[in-house]
Amino acid sequence: MTAAPAVAPLPAAPDGTPAVQLAGVTRVHPPDVRALDGVDLVVPRGSFLAVMGPSGSGKSTLLHCAAGLDTPTSGQVLLAGREIGRLDETRRTELRRVHVGFVFQAYNLLPALSVADNVTLPLRLAGRAPEPEWVRFLLDRVGLGGHLARRPGELSGGQQQRAAIARALVARPAVVFADEPTGALDRASAGQVLDLLRELVDELGQTVVMVTHDPAAAARADRALVMADGRVVDALDSPTAAVLGARLVALGEG
Amino acid sequence: MLTGLAAGMARRRPASLVAVLCAVLGGSAIVTGTGVLLESGLRSDVPAGRLDGASVIVSADQTAPVPEDLDVGLPERRAVPADLAAELAGLPGVTAAVADVGFPAAVLGDDGVAPADDPATSGHGWSSTALLPGPQVDGAAPQGDDEVAVDASLAAAAGLDVGDVARVVVDGREGGYRVTAIVRPAGAGVLFDDAHAAELAGRVDLVGLTTEPGATERVAEAARDAVAGTDLVISTGGDRGDVVLPGVAAARSTLVVIAGSLAGVPLLLVGFLVAGALGVAMTGQRPELALLRAVGTTPRQLRRLVALQATLVAAVAVVPGVALGYLLAGRFRALLVHIGLLPDELPLTTSPLPALGGVLLMLLVVQVAARSSAWRTSREPVTTVLGESRTGPREPSRIRTAAGLLLMAASVPLAVPPLLVRDALGAAATSMAGLLAAIGLALAGPALLRRVSGGLAGRLPARSGAPGWLAVANLHGYALRSAGAITTLAMAVVFVLTYAYAQTTVADAASRDGAETVLAGTTIDAGALGGVPEGLAEEVAAVPGVDAVVPAADTTVLLTGTTLGDAVVEPAGALVVSGDVSSVLDLDVRAGGVDRFEGPVVAIGHDLARSQDAGAGDDVALTLGDGTPVQARVAAVYDRELGVGPVVLSADLVEGHRTTDLAQRLLVRTDGSAATQNRLAGLAASWPGIAVLGADGGPDSSTPPEVWLNVAVLVVLLGYVLMGIANALVASTAQRRAEFAALRLVGTTPRQVRSVVRREAALVSAAAVLAGVLLSAVPLVLVGLGFTGRPWPAGPWWLLPATAAVVVVIAFASTEVPARLALRTPPAEVLARAT
Numbered sequence A: 001m002t003a004a005p006a007v008a009p010l011p012a013a014p015d016g017t018p019a020v021q022l023a024g025v026t027r028v029h030p031p032d033v034r035a036l037d038g039v040d041l042v043v044p045r046g047s048f049l050a051v052m053g054p055s056g057s058g059k060s061t062l063l064h065c066a067a068g069l070d071t072p073t074s075g076q077v078l079l080a081g082r083e084i085g086r087l088d089e090t091r092r093t094e095l096r097r098v099h100v101g102f103v104f105q106a107y108n109l110l111p112a113l114s115v116a117d118n119v120t121l122p123l124r125l126a127g128r129a130p131e132p133e134w135v136r137f138l139l140d141r142v143g144l145g146g147h148l149a150r151r152p153g154e155l156s157g158g159q160q161q162r163a164a165i166a167r168a169l170v171a172r173p174a175v176v177f178a179d180e181p182t183g184a185l186d187r188a189s190a191g192q193v194l195d196l197l198r199e200l201v202d203e204l205g206q207t208v209v210m211v212t213h214d215p216a217a218a219a220r221a222d223r224a225l226v227m228a229d230g231r232v233v234d235a236l237d238s239p240t241a242a243v244l245g246a247r248l249v250a251l252g253e254g
Numbered sequence B: 001m002l003t004g005l006a007a008g009m010a011r012r013r014p015a016s017l018v019a020v021l022c023a024v025l026g027g028s029a030i031v032t033g034t035g036v037l038l039e040s041g042l043r044s045d046v047p048a049g050r051l052d053g054a055s056v057i058v059s060a061d062q063t064a065p066v067p068e069d070l071d072v073g074l075p076e077r078r079a080v081p082a083d084l085a086a087e088l089a090g091l092p093g094v095t096a097a098v099a100d101v102g103f104p105a106a107v108l109g110d111d112g113v114a115p116a117d118d119p120a121t122s123g124h125g126w127s128s129t130a131l132l133p134g135p136q137v138d139g140a141a142p143q144g145d146d147e148v149a150v151d152a153s154l155a156a157a158a159g160l161d162v163g164d165v166a167r168v169v170v171d172g173r174e175g176g177y178r179v180t181a182i183v184r185p186a187g188a189g190v191l192f193d194d195a196h197a198a199e200l201a202g203r204v205d206l207v208g209l210t211t212e213p214g215a216t217e218r219v220a221e222a223a224r225d226a227v228a229g230t231d232l233v234i235s236t237g238g239d240r241g242d243v244v245l246p247g248v249a250a251a252r253s254t255l256v257v258i259a260g261s262l263a264g265v266p267l268l269l270v271g272f273l274v275a276g277a278l279g280v281a282m283t284g285q286r287p288e289l290a291l292l293r294a295v296g297t298t299p300r301q302l303r304r305l306v307a308l309q310a311t312l313v314a315a316v317a318v319v320p321g322v323a324l325g326y327l328l329a330g331r332f333r334a335l336l337v338h339i340g341l342l343p344d345e346l347p348l349t350t351s352p353l354p355a356l357g358g359v360l361l362m363l364l365v366v367q368v369a370a371r372s373s374a375w376r377t378s379r380e381p382v383t384t385v386l387g388e389s390r391t392g393p394r395e396p397s398r399i400r401t402a403a404g405l406l407l408m409a410a411s412v413p414l415a416v417p418p419l420l421v422r423d424a425l426g427a428a429a430t431s432m433a434g435l436l437a438a439i440g441l442a443l444a445g446p447a448l449l450r451r452v453s454g455g456l457a458g459r460l461p462a463r464s465g466a467p468g469w470l471a472v473a474n475l476h477g478y479a480l481r482s483a484g485a486i487t488t489l490a491m492a493v494v495f496v497l498t499y500a501y502a503q504t505t506v507a508d509a510a511s512r513d514g515a516e517t518v519l520a521g522t523t524i525d526a527g528a529l530g531g532v533p534e535g536l537a538e539e540v541a542a543v544p545g546v547d548a549v550v551p552a553a554d555t556t557v558l559l560t561g562t563t564l565g566d567a568v569v570e571p572a573g574a575l576v577v578s579g580d581v582s583s584v585l586d587l588d589v590r591a592g593g594v595d596r597f598e599g600p601v602v603a604i605g606h607d608l609a610r611s612q613d614a615g616a617g618d619d620v621a622l623t624l625g626d627g628t629p630v631q632a633r634v635a636a637v638y639d640r641e642l643g644v645g646p647v648v649l650s651a652d653l654v655e656g657h658r659t660t661d662l663a664q665r666l667l668v669r670t671d672g673s674a675a676t677q678n679r680l681a682g683l684a685a686s687w688p689g690i691a692v693l694g695a696d697g698g699p700d701s702s703t704p705p706e707v708w709l710n711v712a713v714l715v716v717l718l719g720y721v722l723m724g725i726a727n728a729l730v731a732s733t734a735q736r737r738a739e740f741a742a743l744r745l746v747g748t749t750p751r752q753v754r755s756v757v758r759r760e761a762a763l764v765s766a767a768a769v770l771a772g773v774l775l776s777a778v779p780l781v782l783v784g785l786g787f788t789g790r791p792w793p794a795g796p797w798w799l800l801p802a803t804a805a806v807v808v809v810i811a812f813a814s815t816e817v818p819a820r821l822a823l824r825t826p827p828a829e830v831l832a833r834a835t
């Protein structure tokens, strides 16, 4: 475990506004696929939320809408207290790259850039100079301190995913969304990534929302949502793998 | 199985394959068009024209043999024995044997000379009407030496009817002739009583035989036996035109030369563009190819798949391409005729051979290009390919880089010929050398680019914006892709600069040589009369203010030399003059003199003198335009070869060896005053068919027609090259969807993405112009030194900025549009689709 950074920790919620808030969010794909159907959701700052549910239940759509990657058909999305649903693409992008970190199942690192350049890219895009200590700390923290100059193609899957997590954190976002971040990883690498996310919440007060299919992974979260047919059908605090597993099996049968 | 898979893959990558399609389409058009020109140059049938009624023609051989090469056509008429007709008339199956003659004859009308195809050979004997195709005679045969029959078009132009007295200039002498008949078809010419015609012509050109129906072959056989042992030849069918119009037939070699000069540069361009387009298409397919490898496709199967796919696309493109090639060749011939490089009588052949050649060559190029672009992907371990396919960039191979550097080095000696050979052929090397260097750059480009962009990235100011930084990083990271864009654009720059400047430099040197050579301010042309009429030269000389008059004509000589150890026989245009040549031409004589240019003498340029190892006072061996070998005393060696050509002949030397011995024009040196010019114009007005031209003396002194030819070639090829480059850039940008989407997911706004693309375009075009100029520099310095003695080429200065501007416009337009299209799809959707 690396020592705490010399830089300031993430700002705590000054007035208690949740990191993310969704109200009646519906997303309809033409012609008539209701991927999300009136979802209400509040993610408090500094919490770790897991989202589970059968395939096609709307988990990814929920994450995309909450992160400002996708626009809801109706309903409101508040990011750090600001409505983002009605912003245009450019404004949403500008807001997103500062307040949201996103980790994809497929890493989505830019192959032409080194690990260090990939991680600092969101800051450069926002016109902010990367703080060297903070970047250094993040990369050490995710265990890539020795691979700064490598290209993504020269890293293992787990290493690439950890670089993607460092990139998601570099702008000190209000929330990090992760869509099946361990989906492409072996058990050991997946364990490392989950440990990392858990520690970010505990040590830095980072808010994390993670989609996963693995009840054991979801059990690491503070709270777990279960989705089906575009709706949140269950919410479990301090979930255990056994309970979640049973719940999912029930959904699968129902 | 493979075919279906290949077709499926082709359907899914339309953008990349459009580039391949266009490159192959244009390429097959160019290759086929060149093929049509070449085939026509080798064996197009000159129409037999006015002698089409003769089924068999017996004539002297109008070709000269060349060791181990095609015969060279002899443009000047060779005679046959006078009694040949009588001898052949007795052959079984012959209905008539006519000794045909041709001599200068021009019919004068009230408003000038009645236009004829070739006034120098318009006069014929009456009996030649028997050889006309479908002759119609309205009147009676001319008798004695004061009667004449004319063809219908001459009669109409001169306003003549049977019974009128026509004024005819025959062999330079004007006289009155009573018209006894109007003859059809047009082209029959001016017909005299046979005895009179024979007297005027002084030789028999050929013997035409008409035969009983179906007896052509039999008569030809019999005639062949009858002339065995002589150098006479028997022509039937499509071969007859060659001996009827030897001048036209000899011009066929022009087509071969042009097709030959077109073979190099355009083929390089076609290969370059097809390979480039296939390379881009291949890059776009690498993920799919990687998956195919992963599921067990062998390297050979993969290469076959790729080649098959390319072949399918090429097969679609060659059909319209080949058709376009025939159209292109037709337009090209029209241009050649228009600028006077080709006689109108010479048609193109339209056989399927050029199409076949074009298709085979293009398929070969496509196969080779496709297999080599898939070579590496097919041979590497599956894991490497899979990893690469996701990460994109890969290291340029060392062999490739070394080969490229070697090619660039090898292009330098190739650019040397202009220093040694001061002619258009020497200048052709310039473009070839430049393009070879560009191909070298295409190979070594990725490695070079990585070096340069790596250095650039390190030196980028820390506070330069994210787009600029990303643009440099992309250039560096995707070196293969960026180098592809840079080198194709650089190739266009090299092509335009070397091709255009080599031509303008040669043209500049030639016209300067020409202008400096001609002391005669005025030319009096008698082409419309078939030759300078008797008495004109004396009358012109008597005009006050005229200092010198020299009669001149053009002919062809065959020069025997050696190129790279092989004996070659080259036809060359030659000026025929006599008398005090130095009074009208300043040849910049190095040794000897041309002030009494009489007897069997020649003056030769110093390049020829060197290659023949002859100096003033020595004898040189030449073959005249009718095939007669002669030994001629070298009266002078001169410097201005570009202006006057390699040889100047004395009229005495070629007497009896040209189709007509008359001079074609007078070179007149005046005191330059307007009064003298006016007096000359007044004099010309009293001589019908005589034109006074300005300062236009030796053979090629104004803008040489070759310049127009090269401009046309440049325009066509440039259109093809620019289209190819734009297509490849569009395809390669369209392939960046996933990359753009990933950028946007980490927070790049669409504007920033466009800004990255624009900066990349700026860097790419700057690098392309720089590389293009650098690669063109060596050949252009050498061509400048060789032709003008200065280390830079002659030509319009604006060519460079204009080329740079075109490169910039193409680079920006063909990346901006596909980038905007790619940005329309939401990024999450793009990535979802990709996986």
Ligand SMILES: Nc1ncnc2c1ncn2[C@@H]1O[C@H](COP(=O)(O)OP(=O)(O)OP(=O)(O)O)[C@@H](O)[C@H]1O
Pocket: A029, A030, A033, A034, A035, A053, A054, A055, A056, A057, A058, A059, A060, A061, A062, B829
């Ligand atoms: N672009 C689209 N057009 C039409 N329907 C879509 C689109 N994207 C998603 N859907 C549909 O919306 C529903 C929810 O999809 P979503 O990707 O959110 O599911 P998910 O819960 O993430 O599934 P998985 O666990 O398989 O990733 C699905 O029924 C899917 O078919």
Ligand SMILES: [Mg+2]
Pocket: A059, A060, A061
């Ligand atoms: Mg999903």
